[in-house]
Every structure is written in structure tokens, then in C-alpha cells.
Amino acid sequence: MSAAVVAGGTFAVIVECDCQRAISLSAAVRGLPEAELRGEARILDISTDSRRVGPGALFCAVPGTRRDGHGFAAEAVAAGAGALLVERFVDLPVPQVRVPAVRPAVGPVAAEVHGRPADELAVAAVTGTNGKTTTVHLVEAALAAGGVRTGLSSTVEARWPGWRSPAELTTPGAADLQRMLCRMRSAGVRAAVVEVSSHAIDQHRIDPVRAEVAVFTNLSPEHLDYHGTVEQYFATKAALFTPRRCRRAVINVDDCWGRRLAAQVEVPTVTVGRSSRADVRVEEVGPRVVFHEGGDPVSLTAPAVIGGRHAAGLAAAYAAARAMGVSKSAAVRGLTAALPPGRFQRVDVGQPFLAVVDFAHTPTAVADLIAAARRTSGGRVHLVVGCAGNRDRFSRPDVGRAALAADTAIFTTDDPCEEDPAEITAQVLTGTIGVSGGEFVVEHDRRAAIAAAVGRAGPGDVVLVAGRGHERYQAVDGGRRPFDDVEVVTAALADAGWAGPDRGRTCG
Numbered sequence: 001m002s003a004a005v006v007a008g009g010t011f012a013v014i015v016e017c018d019c020q021r022a023i024s025l026s027a028a029v030r031g032l033p034e035a036e037l038r039g040e041a042r043i044l045d046i047s048t049d050s051r052r053v054g055p056g057a058l059f060c061a062v063p064g065t066r067r068d069g070h071g072f073a074a075e076a077v078a079a080g081a082g083a084l085l086v087e088r089f090v091d092l093p094v095p096q097v098r099v100p101a102v103r104p105a106v107g108p109v110a111a112e113v114h115g116r117p118a119d120e121l122a123v124a125a126v127t128g129t130n131g132k133t134t135t136v137h138l139v140e141a142a143l144a145a146g147g148v149r150t151g152l153s154s155t156v157e158a159r160w161p162g163w164r165s166p167a168e169l170t171t172p173g174a175a176d177l178q179r180m181l182c183r184m185r186s187a188g189v190r191a192a193v194v195e196v197s198s199h200a201i202d203q204h205r206i207d208p209v210r211a212e213v214a215v216f217t218n219l220s221p222e223h224l225d226y227h228g229t230v231e232q233y234f235a236t237k238a239a240l241f242t243p244r245r246c247r248r249a250v251i252n253v254d255d256c257w258g259r260r261l262a263a264q265v266e267v268p269t270v271t272v273g274r275s276s277r278a279d280v281r282v283e284e285v286g287p288r289v290v291f292h293e294g295g296d297p298v299s300l301t302a303p304a305v306i307g308g309r310h311a312a313g314l315a316a317a318y319a320a321a322r323a324m325g326v327s328k329s330a331a332v333r334g335l336t337a338a339l340p341p342g343r344f345q346r347v348d349v350g351q352p353f354l355a356v357v358d359f360a361h362t363p364t365a366v367a368d369l370i371a372a373a374r375r376t377s378g379g380r381v382h383l384v385v386g387c388a389g390n391r392d393r394f395s396r397p398d399v400g401r402a403a404l405a406a407d408t409a410i411f412t413t414d415d416p417c418e419e420d421p422a423e424i425t426a427q428v429l430t431g432t433i434g435v436s437g438g439e440f441v442v443e444h445d446r447r448a449a450i451a452a453a454v455g456r457a458g459p460g461d462v463v464l465v466a467g468r469g470h471e472r473y474q475a476v477d478g479g480r481r482p483f484d485d486v487e488v489v490t491a492a493l494a495d496a497g498w499a500g501p502d503r504g505r506t507c508g
């Protein structure tokens with residue numbers, strides 16, 4: 001068995017590897033010099049989660065951010081775990097290996113358990129604050145156009161020939177990532193394009209993968225509740241660009257953090273951006289994007305390239321594909337493919353204005369999105385936006401401030417999680433104090449907020465529904481309820497009379 005499909009087949013979890021390898025416990029931990037082994041076992045798989053342990057698995061007891069995995073060891077053994085990786089031996093009758101720190105050991109051990117799949121794949125790892133998912137999908141499209149059999153792991157989904165499943169995390173946990181790479185290898189994949197979050201770098205989820213190429217899109221403050229400071233956030237991202245983790249780098253030097261990264265990296269680097277010194281220089285942005293690579297112009301028409309930053313992302317994807325051996329013409333062909341869902345995704349039922357669903361949720365991305373709408377149309381811009389609960393509290397006022405660049409900002413719920421939506425919005429609104437800009441209103445019912453934005457739009461305007469992109473559920477009070485922005489925008493447009501043969505609100 002390789003997958004459990006639940007919820008009507010819409011959500012699949014990889015629970016077991018199909019490579020059918022078995023390895024001794026001592027062989028699995030041979031790369032860990034400080035490992036202290038008590039007993040021997042035959043290991044079939046590896047997991048950090050007692051709820052996903054299968055027979056013969058090695059359960060790794062991770063002291064986590066909320067709970068200590070050692071407390072779930074008994075549950076894991078009851079579920080069939082044949083051995084434990086621990087920081088302190090526990091009183092259970094199974095072979096155990098003690099290491100000074102379990103979390104950084106999981107990836108290297110998982111790699112051994114799965115036969116070091118990354119050694120047989122070229123991995124492209126993409127990180128940055130905004131644009132990771134978009135860039136991952138673009139790199140994959142460029143590689144595929146070059147005839148390379150590819151696998152992809154992004155916030156949206158994991159897929160490779162014969163497999164497709166929605167993603168749970170931006171980057172899978174270390175054990176899950178190695179299992180995924182193993183399954184890609186079994187499917188004949190030659191190159192894997194992987195989205196890498198700062199959490200993943202910090203939590204050693206990608207270790208011991210050494211990427212063929214690591215891509216940096218940009219950096220602006222995010223996840224400071226986790227990293228503490230922007231400096232630390234940058235240092236975490238920068239840790240992907242060390243010789244241990246990548247062979248080559250592609251760095252966007254339009255971004256000031258990118259320039260700093262390019263100045264410090266010790267691996268061969270291709271710089272991209274508008275700077276005259278960039279190796280892949282972005283010259284024209286519009287329906288056609290022109291780069292210069294080594295003096296040669298590269299011209300392409302890309303879907304929904306909405307601004308300079310996106311063009312730099314396109315150039316980064318191009319450079320990454322080229323670094324992985326794809327020809328210029330194939331890369332250009334691939335980059336004209338569609339963007340991932342929920343990234344500047346147009347919703348069109350025939351209405352005389354643009355309606356867009358986009359994943360923008362950081363202040364920078366919201367500002368970029370509004371700027372892109374202004375470049376696209378001279379009409380009014382009506383924005384629906386909110387902030388998620390349980391994360392990034394510090395940036396909520398900045399989202400509020402950025403939203404005022406629209407003509408109308410309708411503040412609403414995103415994923416409130418366990419927080420009170422009204423309190424989240426109150427924090428968002430503090431950013432609007434004393435700032436001149438468009439009109440704003442509060443409507444906590446997201447469906448009603450979208451309907452209100454559509455209701456305000458006239459010919460030539462732009463409706464922007466930001467923050468949730470491809471997501472199909474809202475996290476509320478520890479549970480989740482179905483909510484798909486594209487579907488809701490489509491319904492709101494229809495309800496407003498814009499769909500069908502008699503579209504338009506005037507009837508004669």
C-alpha cells in the first residue's frame with residue numbers, strides 16, 4: 001500500500017513507501033557518529049508521528065514546538081514501530097538509538113532508510129518570502145518542456161507521474177520528504193522541484209538533500225513569531241545556500257536581501273533581476289518579457305506576469321531550469337505554461353471587469369497585488385483581504401496599511417483558526433490610523449465581503465480577493481469549513497447578474 005485516500009478521494013496521505021526496502025537499524029544510523037545503539041531491528045519505514053506509524057517503522061521522538069514525541073513512543077510501538085530514535089532511552093521493549101538531538105537526525109536516517117533517493121535526483125529547492133510556489137511551478141514547467149521527467153512539491157500539491165495529492169505543509173517533514181523523493185525515484189523522476197519554507201530549513205526537514213540549484217525569490221518580514229527577528233529569518237533562509245545544501249544558486253538581486261545573499265554565498269551563483277549586473281537581466285515587462293542572458297535576448301509571453309517582481313521570478317525560474325541543463329528554447333516554451341492555481345487567477349464569467357483570486361497575504365504581496373491591478377487597468381480597485389489567526393500577528397497592521405492603496409478595502413476573515421476574527425481585524429485596522437487612502441469597510445463574513453466587492457465593481461474596475469489563493473477550507477475554531485475563493489467569486493458574479501446570455505445588471 002502506498003497511500004490512504006480519505007474524504008471522498010480528495011485528500012491523500014502518503015503513509016508508507018512502496019520501495020519495499022528493508023534496512024538494519026545499525027545501517028540506518030551509520031551516518032550519526034554520536035548514536036548509541038541498544039538492540040538491532042529491521043526497518044521498513046520511518047516516521048515522526050505516532051499516528052502515522054506502520055509495522056516495522058522507526059519512530060523518531062522529536063521534542064517539538066508544542067509536544068515531546070517521547071510521550072508518544074508507547075503509542076508508536078503499539079501501532080507497530082519496531083525501533084525508536086530518541087534523545088533519552090525510554091522504558092519500552094524495542095531496540096532504541098539515542099542521539100543528542102532527534103530533529104536533525106531524522107532526515108539523514110530517513111535518507112538511509114529510503115536508499116538515499118536524492119543522490120539519484122536533481123533537486124531544485126526554492127525559497128523566499130513571496131513567490132516560492134509560483135516559481136516552483138514555473139521551474140517544473142520549464143524542466144518538463146525540456147523533456148525531463150519531473151516531480152513537484154509545493155504548498156499547493158505534491159505530484160509526479162502517477163501521483164497527485166494536496167499538500168499539508170509547504171515543505172513535508174524530513175521523513176515524509178525522503179519518502180516522497182523515494183517514490184519519485186521509483187516513478188522514474190529525474191528532477192524534483194521542492195518549495196522550501198524557512199520553518200523547513202530551521203527544522204532540518206530538507207537535510208541531507210544537496211540541491212542541484214537553490215533559488216532565492218525575495219525576503220520581507222514574515223514568520224517573526226517563529227524566527228524572532230528579520231535578521232534571524234534571513235540567516236535561516238541563507239542556510240539553504242551553503243555548499244552543504246546546494247551546488248549552485250539563483251538569486252534575485254532586485255531584492256536587497258538577495259543582494260546581501262549574493263555577496264555572501266560560496267557556491268556558483270546566477271543573479272537575476274533588473275540590475276545591469278544581473279546575469280539574467282530583466283529588460284522588458286509587459287505582455288512580453290525580455291531577459292538578457294549573456295548578452296542574448298530571451299523573449300517570451302508569460303501568462304499573468306503582472307509586475308517587475310513577477311518578471312524576476314520568471315527569470316529565476318528560467319535560470320534554474322538552464323542551470324539544470326534545459327535548453328533556452330525549451331525553458332522559454334515551458335515558462336509560457338499556466339501559473340499555479342490561486343496566483344493571479346482570473347475569474348471570468350463574462351463580466352466587464354477583472355476579478356482575481358491571489359494568495360497575497362504578506363504586506364509586500366498585498367501592495368504588489370494592488371500595484372499590479374493598477375498597471376492592468378485604469379479603473380477602481382476593490383480589495384477583499386484579511387489576516388490569518390495564530391500567526392504573524394506583528395504584520396497585521398502592515399496588511400491594513402498596504403490595503404489602503406486600493407480604492408475600497410473590505411476587511412474580512414482569512415483563517416481565523418482559534419482567534420477571534422474581530423480581534424484580528426482590530427489589529428489590521430490599527431495600521432490604517434492616520435493613513436490616507438481608499439475607503440475601507442469591515443465585513444467578517446467572507447462570502448458577503450466578496451459579494452460586496454463584486455457589487456461595487458463597474459466596467460474597467462478590478463476586484464481582488466486576496467490571501468487564500470488555492471485553499472479550499474477556512475480554519476475556524478480548530479476545525480475547517482469548505483471555502484473556495486474561486487467558487488465564491490464565481491457565484492458572486494453570477495448572483496450579480498454578470499453570468500449567462502443576459503449578463504449585466506441592466507435589462508434593456
Ligand SMILES: CC(=O)N[C@H]1[C@@H](OP(=O)(O)OP(=O)(O)OC[C@H]2O[C@@H](n3ccc(=O)[nH]c3=O)[C@H](O)[C@@H]2O)O[C@H](CO)[C@@H](O)[C@@H]1O[C@H](C)C(=O)N[C@@H](C)C(=O)N[C@H](CCC(=O)O)C(=O)O
Pocket residue numbers: 048049050051061062063064065066067068069072168169170171172173174197198199200203205
Ligand atoms: C510550528 C511548527 O513548525 N510545527 C511543525 C513541527 O511540529 P513540531 O515538531 O513542533 O510538533 P509538535 O506538535 O510539538 O509535536 C512533537 C512531535 O510529536 C509528534 N506527535 C504529536 C502528536 C501525536 O499524537 N503523536 C506524535 O507522534 C509530532 O508528530 C512531532 O513529531 O514539525 C512538524 C513536522 O515537520 C510539522 O508538521 C509542524 O507543522 C505544523 C503543523 C505547522 O502548522 N507548521 C507551520 C507553521 C509550518 O511549518 N509552515 C511552513 C510554511 C509557512 C509558509 O510558507 O507560510 C511549512 O513549511 O509548511
Ligand SMILES: Nc1ncnc2c1ncn2[C@@H]1O[C@H](COP(=O)(O)OP(=O)(O)OP(=O)(O)O)[C@@H](O)[C@H]1O
Pocket residue numbers: 128129130131132133134135155170217218309310311312313314343344358359360361365366368369
Ligand atoms: N516572483 C515573485 N515575486 C514576488 N511575488 C510573487 C512572485 N511570484 C508570485 N508572487 C506573488 O506573491 C504572492 C504569494 O505567491 P506564492 O504563493 O507563489 O508565494 P509563496 O512564497 O509560495 O507563499 P507562501 O510562503 O505563503 O506559500 C502572490 O501574491 C503571488 O502573486
